[in-house]
Amino acid sequence: MTAPAKRSLLVTSALPYANGAPHLGHMLEYVLTDIWVRFQRMRGHDCLFIWASDAHGTPIMLKARQEGITPEQLIERVGAEQRRDFGEFDISYDNFHTTHSDENREVTYEIYRRLVAGGHIRRETIVQAYDQQARMFLPDRYVRGTCPRCGAIDQYGDSCEVCGATYTPADLLNAVSVVSGTAPVQKESEHLFFKLGDFEPMLRAWTGGDRLQSAVTAKLGEWFGAGLRDWDISRDEPYFGFEIPGETGKFFYVWLDAPIGYLSSLLQYCRRTGRDFEQYWKPDSDAEVYHFIGKDIVYFHTLFWPAVLAGAGYRPPTSVFAHGFLTVNGLKMSKSRGTLISARNWLDHLPAEYLRYYFASRLGDGVDDLDLNLDEFVAKVNSDIVGKLVNIASRCAGFIARGAAGKLASTLADASLQQEFAAAGERVAALYEGRDLAGAMREIMALTDRANLYIDQQKPWLMAKDPARAAEVQAVCTQGINLFRVLAVYLKPVMPKLAAGAEKFLGLPPQAWADAAMPLLGTAINAYEPLATRVDPAAVKALLAASSESLKPSGVPQAAATTGAAVAAKAAAKPAQDAVKAAAKPAEPAAAPAQLSIDDFMKVDLRVARIDSAERVEGADKLLRLGVDLGELGKRQIFAGIREAYEPAQLVGRLTVVVANLAPRKMRFGLSEGMVLAAGPGGQEIFVLAPDAGATPGMKVK
RNA sequence: GGUGAGGUAGCUCAGACGGUUAGAGCGAGGGAUUCAUAACCCCUAGGUCGGGAGUUCGAUUCUCCCCCUCACCA
Numbered sequence A: 001m002t003a004p005a006k007r008s009l010l011v012t013s014a015l016p017y018a019n020g021a022p023h024l025g026h027m028l029e030y031v032l033t034d035i036w037v038r039f040q041r042m043r044g045h046d047c048l049f050i051w052a053s054d055a056h057g058t059p060i061m062l063k064a065r066q067e068g069i070t071p072e073q074l075i076e077r078v079g080a081e082q083r084r085d086f087g088e089f090d091i092s093y094d095n096f097h098t099t100h101s102d103e104n105r106e107v108t109y110e111i112y113r114r115l116v117a118g119g120h121i122r123r124e125t126i127v128q129a130y131d132q133q134a135r136m137f138l139p140d141r142y143v144r145g146t147c148p149r150c151g152a153i154d155q156y157g158d159s160c161e162v163c164g165a166t167y168t169p170a171d172l173l174n175a176v177s178v179v180s181g182t183a184p185v186q187k188e189s190e191h192l193f194f195k196l197g198d199f200e201p202m203l204r205a206w207t208g209g210d211r212l213q214s215a216v217t218a219k220l221g222e223w224f225g226a227g228l229r230d231w232d233i234s235r236d237e238p239y240f241g242f243e244i245p246g247e248t249g250k251f252f253y254v255w256l257d258a259p260i261g262y263l264s265s266l267l268q269y270c271r272r273t274g275r276d277f278e279q280y281w282k283p284d285s286d287a288e289v290y291h292f293i294g295k296d297i298v299y300f301h302t303l304f305w306p307a308v309l310a311g312a313g314y315r316p317p318t319s320v321f322a323h324g325f326l327t328v329n330g331l332k333m334s335k336s337r338g339t340l341i342s343a344r345n346w347l348d349h350l351p352a353e354y355l356r357y358y359f360a361s362r363l364g365d366g367v368d369d370l371d372l373n374l375d376e377f378v379a380k381v382n383s384d385i386v387g388k389l390v391n392i393a394s395r396c397a398g399f400i401a402r403g404a405a406g407k408l409a410s411t412l413a414d415a416s417l418q419q420e421f422a423a424a425g426e427r428v429a430a431l432y433e434g435r436d437l438a439g440a441m442r443e444i445m446a447l448t449d450r451a452n453l454y455i456d457q458q459k460p461w462l463m464a465k466d467p468a469r470a471a472e473v474q475a476v477c478t479q480g481i482n483l484f485r486v487l488a489v490y491l492k493p494v495m496p497k498l499a500a501g502a503e504k505f506l507g508l509p510p511q512a513w514a515d516a517a518m519p520l521l522g523t524a525i526n527a528y529e530p531l532a533t534r535v536d537p538a539a540v541k542a543l544l545a546a547s548s549e550s551l552k553p554s555g556v557p558q559a560a561a562t563t564g565a566a567v568a569a570k571a572a573a574k575p576a577q578d579a580v581k582a583a584a585k586p587a588e589p590a591a592a593p594a595q596l597s598i599d600d601f602m603k604v605d606l607r608v609a610r611i612d613s614a615e616r617v618e619g620a621d622k623l624l625r626l627g628v629d630l631g632e633l634g635k636r637q638i639f640a641g642i643r644e645a646y647e648p649a650q651l652v653g654r655l656t657v658v659v660a661n662l663a664p665r666k667m668r669f670g671l672s673e674g675m676v677l678a679a680g681p682g683g684q685e686i687f688v689l690a691p692d693a694g695a696t697p698g699m700k701v702k
Numbered sequence B: 001g002g003u004g005a006g007g008u009a010g011c012u013c014a015g016a017c018g019g020u021u022a023g024a025g026c027g028a029g030g031g032a033u034u035c036a037u038a039a040c041c042c043c044u045a046g047g048u049c050g051g052g053a054g055u056u057c058g059a060u061u062c063u064c065c066c067c068c069u070c071a072c073c074a
Helices: A023-043 A059-065 A071-088 A101-118 A195-209 A214-227 A254-273 A295-311 A341-350 A350-363 A376-402 A415-433 A437-458 A467-491 A496-507 A513-517 A537-547 A564-573 A580-582 A596-602
Strands: A007-013 A045-055 A094-100 A121-131 A145-146 A173-177 A185-194 A233-236 A250-252 A286-296 A318-324 A325-327 A370-372 A605-618 A624-629 A635-640 A655-659 A666-668 A668-674 A676-681 A685-688
Touching: A007 A023, A007 A145, A023 A045, A023 A286, A023 A318, A023 A325, A023 A341, A023 A350, A023 A415, A045 A071, A045 A254, A059 A071, A059 A376, A071 A094, A071 A605, A094 A101, A094 A254, A101 A121, A101 A254, A101 A295, A121 A233, A185 A233, A195 A295, A214 A295, A214 A318, A214 A537, A250 A254, A254 A295, A286 A295, A295 A318, A341 A350, A341 A537, A350 A370, A350 A496, A376 A437, A376 A467, A376 A537, A415 A437, A415 A467, A415 A513, A437 A467, A437 A537, A467 A496, A467 A513, A596 A685
Parallel strands: A007 A045, A007 A286, A045 A094, A286 A318, A325 A370
Antiparallel strands: A121 A185, A145 A173, A233 A250, A605 A624, A605 A655, A624 A635, A666 A668, A676 A685
């Protein structure tokens, strides 16, 4: 095997925003980055993991104000939480700085100076929402009001979450500042713009070929097609950030100085350690620079960021690796929905290392979202790590300790099997290198199965009954332990603690990748202590309980589905407050819904409703928008997939039955706040249920 | 709406530059075993590889259309 040439790598994760403690969505990225970094180091490369806390911007300024502390106090507190949680997740970063630092100011000013000198900055007066009471310009997200297109209330100033319309805060009806609660006015201000268009040829060249993931490349094609717009990099005071030199009352937009944190954190690290900063960022650098990011910030990292670097005379990144988002039990992580699990909460209940393994077993090179299914998590860790991997050491250790005085044999029982395991090393390494961690884990687990099978076939426990065969027992178990040793090395980037435990057990120094190729013979090993213990499902339960009052189910997939069978299946599959179990169970076939208790049934709040209005929905050929009156429960809007079966006029004034406590479902056309009951296969054959005469809106159906 | 990624065994997913009986892990069922943390080993999945059409000697793998899911839209 030829030793790969020593590479010099600089790796970053996206900078976590300093307005709150990390959650599992953050950890997905940091674990992915860390596994890759640890792998590179084990391969003998020089690999730095550098990042920082993203500390500027309006949200931090306002949050600090709300808590009655200074922004500096806030970011210091959050920064400490971040460091603590990252450390306990075994994120092996070399430096974690903050963007609110002298180094970052220094680098940001220098970059800005060069951009100005290069003619890449222009001025333009724009009109923006302004809060007269708070005396500040308002970011779009800080203005809320009624969507001008669909009429949904309480929408952000840039787009409507209900109908998807995009607009400016000035278009909102009844606009209100989130800061003061007063109506904002429109006010002019001069802003500085970074001329992104100057860099189009450079960006097209840089993003071309297969430098980036295919999904990202495709997206970039779309953006190029739409044309690159200049980028507003200034904000007016009050703002928490860096003042722009030569201007009064103007600050750099947080997104300009945030990625510069990649440089400034490295700068701080280099000054502390005596390393050469320029080596990484000079235009002709031999070093490789990689940014791991979430797919939501691809635009910043593949367009703005390389362009800013180029404009300031630095080299662009070698590549940018985007990943998808994390869902938990099929639900988006959301604070408001109570589905957010903090890193701290996880650490309080479960080992970080098990989550690292689960993430690795599910992560590929794509930008698809990843679901943390906790039932699967428990099964996977217990089976793969405890039942199979650690079991190899556990089942061999006793024989070595008892029958061989704790000493390994001096030759291998099956050298070709060892060779097979060693040869797999390059295959596994290639998968790690390409960030196909799931592929690497599959490969490792296949080897693990192979090792257990070997021991099973040799049956050392039978040999051990015959004292004359003691040497054979020792040889077989030495073989088993050597196979385990190889596996522990291959898994080390993912499970560093487990690997450290294995090293201690085997009496070895910290292992590098290449060490796996050389068998361990004739040495003494230490007494075996359990290297991993099973996950107790109760710990998962406690985790979820602590995370929130409940993991509430989100809306049903399609409010348009109105057949009776679908209603029954959904009611059975979604007992409120029990989404965890529901999500893990396979859906019952519609033809034979599971039995449910009367209590379950009573969870479905069925109500008589009067259809006050019905209209076709522009752009949806199956939906009708119904306005229904639920009596004491008030009036609701419901979208029903019955357009092919009913003319709107036929429905107005009719009574029907509605599921009143169905979680509201956001549809492209508006919010659907319930479900109308109907029977039939669909299309024109849909029959809306109706109560007999005498029923009134709001009556409970039971 | 635009764009992208997908729809393969109960679940999570591999895979096939088109070609004899479509795979793995988990789960489930059966068996074996007892060294090991009720672990491990063996056997069992009869799935129209989303639907339809086309190209072809032959498609689940290519093309087109449709349906559905998910994500992104500075």
